[in-house]
Amino acid sequence: xxxxxxxxxxxxxxxxxxxxxxxxxxxxxxxxxxxxxxxxxxxxxxxxxxxxxxxxxxxxxxxxxxxxxxxxxxxxxxxxxxxxxxxxxxxxxxxxxxxxxxxxxxxxxxxxxxxxxxxxxxxxxxxxxxxxxxxxxxxxxxxxxxxxxxxxxxxxxxxxxxxxxxxxxxxxxxxxxxxxxxxxxxxxxxxxxxxxxxxxxxxxxxxxxxxxxxxxxxxxxxxxxxxxxxxxxxxxxxxxxxxxxxxxxxxxxxxxxxxxxxxxxxxxxxxxxxxxxxxxxxxxxxxxxxxxxxxxxxxxxxxxxxxxxxxxxxxxxxxxxxxxxxxxxxxxxxxxxxxxxxxxxxxxxxxxxxxxxxxxxxxxxxxxxxxxxxxxxxxxxxxxxxxxxxxxxxxxxxxxxxxxxxxxxxxxxxxxxxxx
Numbered sequence: 342x343x344x345x346x347x348x349x350x351x352x353x354x355x356x357x358x359x360x361x362x363x364x365x366x367x368x369x370x371x372x373x374x375x376x377x378x379x380x381x382x383x384x385x386x387x388x389x390x391x392x393x394x395x396x397x398x399x400x401x402x403x404x405x406x407x408x409x410x411x412x413x414x415x416x417x418x419x420x421x422x423x424x425x426x427x428x429x430x431x432x433x434x435x436x437x438x439x440x441x442x443x444x445x446x447x448x449x450x451x452x453x454x455x456x457x458x459x460x461x462x463x464x465x466x467x468x469x470x471x472x473x474x475x476x477x478x479x480x481x482x483x484x485x486x487x488x489x490x491x492x493x494x495x496x497x498x499x500x501x502x503x504x505x506x507x508x509x510x511x512x513x514x515x516x517x518x519x520x521x522x523x524x525x526x527x528x529x530x531x532x533x534x535x536x537x538x539x540x541x542x543x544x545x546x547x548x549x550x551x552x553x554x555x556x557x558x559x560x561x562x563x564x565x566x567x568x569x570x571x572x573x574x575x576x577x578x579x580x581x582x583x584x585x586x587x588x589x590x591x592x593x594x595x596x597x598x599x600x601x602x603x604x605x606x607x608x609x610x611x612x613x614x615x616x617x618x619x620x621x622x623x624x625x626x627x628x629x630x631x632x633x634x635x636x637x638x639x640x641x642x643x644x645x646x647x648x649x650x651x652x653x654x655x656x657x658x659x660x661x662x663x664x665x666x667x668x669x670x671x672x673x674x675x676x677x678x679x680x681x682x683x684x685x686x687x688x689x690x691x692x693x694x695x696x697x698x699x700x701x702x703x704x705x706x707x708x709x710x711x712x713x714x715x716x717x718x719x720x721x722x723x724x725x726x727x728x729x730x731x732x733x734x735x736x737x738x739x740x741x742x743x744x745x746x747x748x749x750x751x752x753x754x755x756x757x758x759x760x761x
Contacts, residue, residue, distance in 0.1 A: 352723045354713055355544055362532030363555060366713045366722055367547045368539045370706055376445040376540030377706040379437040380456060381714035384528035386506045387431045387648065390567040391516060393508015394524050396429040397473050401521060402436065403427075404465040406458040411465055414451050421448055431502055432648045433718045439707060442541040446550055453554035456534075459525055466518045474514075477507045484588050484758060492594045492654070492756040495579050499570050502647060526562035531555070535717040539706040572598070572650065575752040583758045590638065591661040591759040593668055599644070599651040599747045602719045608646050609731040610743045611653055615644040616691040617683065617740070618674070619655060623690065625674055626655070636663050636670075648719055653748065661759040668755065678744035682737040696729045 354368035389395045405411045418425045423440035436456060440448050480486045490505055497503030536555065538547045575598065600607045619626040619642035630637045637659040645652045655675075659667055702708050716725040 352726060354539070354709075354722065356717075356722055357548055359531065359552065361558070362530075363551075364535040364717060365548055365551055366535060366537040366710075366717060367542075367544050368709060368713075369543055369547075370540055370709075373541055373706055374442055375439055375706055376442045376538060376542050377437060377439050377710045378445070378449060378452060379435055379537040379539075379707070379710035379714045380452070381433055381435040381535045381537065381718045382456075382529060383432075383533045383718055384434050384524070385430050385432045386504065387501045387569070388528065388567065389501070389524065390565045391520055391524070392504055392512040393473075393506075394516060394521055395434060396506050396508070397470070397513065397516065398459075398461075398521055398525055399427045399429045399434055399436075400469045400473060401461050401466060402455050402459050404460070404462065404469065406454050406460050408458075409451060409454060411462075414455055417451055418448055423448055425452070429506060431506060433715075435711075435714055437707065437710065445540070445542055449550055450554045453551075456529060457555065457558050459522075459529075459559075461518050461522050461525065463518050466521070470513055470516070473507065474510055477505075477510055477513065480505070480507060484585060484592065487585075488583065488592045488594055488756055488758045489654075489656075491581060491583055491758075492596050492754060493652075495581055495754045495756065496575075496596050496598055496652070497650075498573055500572050500649065501569065502649065502652075523562045523564055526559045527564040529559070530561055531558055535714055535722075537710040537714045537717070539710040539713070569649070575754070577751055579754045581754075581756045583756065584761050585758060586761050588758070588760050590658050591664055591757065593657040593659065593664055593671075594756040594758075595655045595668070595671060596754045596756075597653045597748050597752055599653050601647060601649045601651055605646075605720060605724065606731055607743060607747075608644070608651055609728060610735050610739055611651070611747060612644045612646075613688075613691050613695060613732060613735055614678065614740055614743060614748070615642040615653065616694055617678075617687065618642045621694060626671065629674075630657070630667060630670065636667050646719070664757055664759065668757075672750055672753070675744070675748050676750060678748065679741060681741075683740050685737070688735070688737060688740070692732050692735070695732050699729055699732075 354366050357365040384395055386395045421440055421444040425438045427436040438452050494503045536551050599611055618624060619640050626640050630640055637657045640657040642655045655671055657667055712725045713722045716722045
């Protein structure tokens with residue numbers, strides 16, 4: 342196959358696109374005895390016409406092909422001392438394999454064939470559906486998962502981000518093997534996939550082996566048209582209360598819809614605001630509400646980058662009688678970010694934490710492969726290197742602007758969970 346390599350003197354990996362559209366990202370690490378292959382597919386819950394099908398397919402990928410019987414891939418990988426797993430999100434699915442460098446050529450073809458030629462036999466479909474249904478039931482029985490899903494439903498309305506990645510029991514029972522085959526053959530195509538290889542294998546060998554293994558792809562199909570409706574503008578605060586039996590600790594979740602991947606630099610700033618507010622014992626809300634006033638058992642904030650619109654959350658675990666007071670205090674402290682500049686000392690602490698966390702997350706071949714694949718699906722792999730410099734460039738005025746733009750009290754959605 343013809344191929345086009347994209348050199349970048351600052352980016353430590355090489356990006357190659359084959360003539361069929363398959364993207365390969367490769368970085369040789371001669372100091373490690375392992376190779377990680379991480380295959381990213383632009384086929385998450387965001388693009389599914391049938392709710393729950395993307396995650397269910399992740400399970401069924403490992404159920405074999407015409408040549409590979411169910412369970413054989415696991416046997417082969419374990420026999421070579423390797424590890425394989427997969428994950429489905431709203432924006433992607435990815436499948437990763439870690440092996441000793443000496444066994445990489447022996448295991449790669451099995452992973453490639455599973456991904457390209459998944460058979461999805463009906464008997465395995467019915468069996469694995471029971472597994473996924475149990476996963477859904479366990480999630481519904483988890484108060485934290487239940488509350489988070491309720492928050493997403495309020496924030497995202499009819500957008501796929503408002504649905505559970507797992508789907509519902511009703512959704513899964515309505516699915517068929519043919520629908521799954523259609524989804525697979527529509528999205529598991531070369532132009533929609535990135536193969537990342539990091540470890541002790543040279544570039545020429547990596548590309549040659551991938552070209553051999555990732556061929557041929559299944560005959561393309563076409564899922565029913567699926568249009569994502571525009572998200573309605575949030576113009577006033579929303580509040581939802583859920584009561585559950587058998588819980589003693591209340592949950593307070595506050596969420597804001599924020600910029601998506603098109604505003605990546607703003608997203609980095611929101612990540613920094615999350616650290617300032619409630620990540621670590623020295624952060625504002627943790628120090629005041631947990632350590633000093635002891636109004637909460639735990640409190641944490643999180644920024645989750647997503648393709649269309651990201652999610653900024655603050656979550657607290659507390660006694661039911663403290664809900665109103667804590668909610669008012671959190672609102673007040675968020676509004677302070679809009680009116681008062683962050684001190685240089687506090688800003689530098691947050692920058693240090695974020696940059697160190699980034700450094701710690703790029704130490705292993707698996708971490709690097711995940712980083713490159715994630716950015717490849719959502720944006721461009723080279724942008725993964727910009728994160729620390731973007732963090733360091735942020736100033737107090739930038740954080741104030743971001744707080745005013747994205748964390749308005751008028752666009753805040755609140756979910757409260759407490760016992761009967």
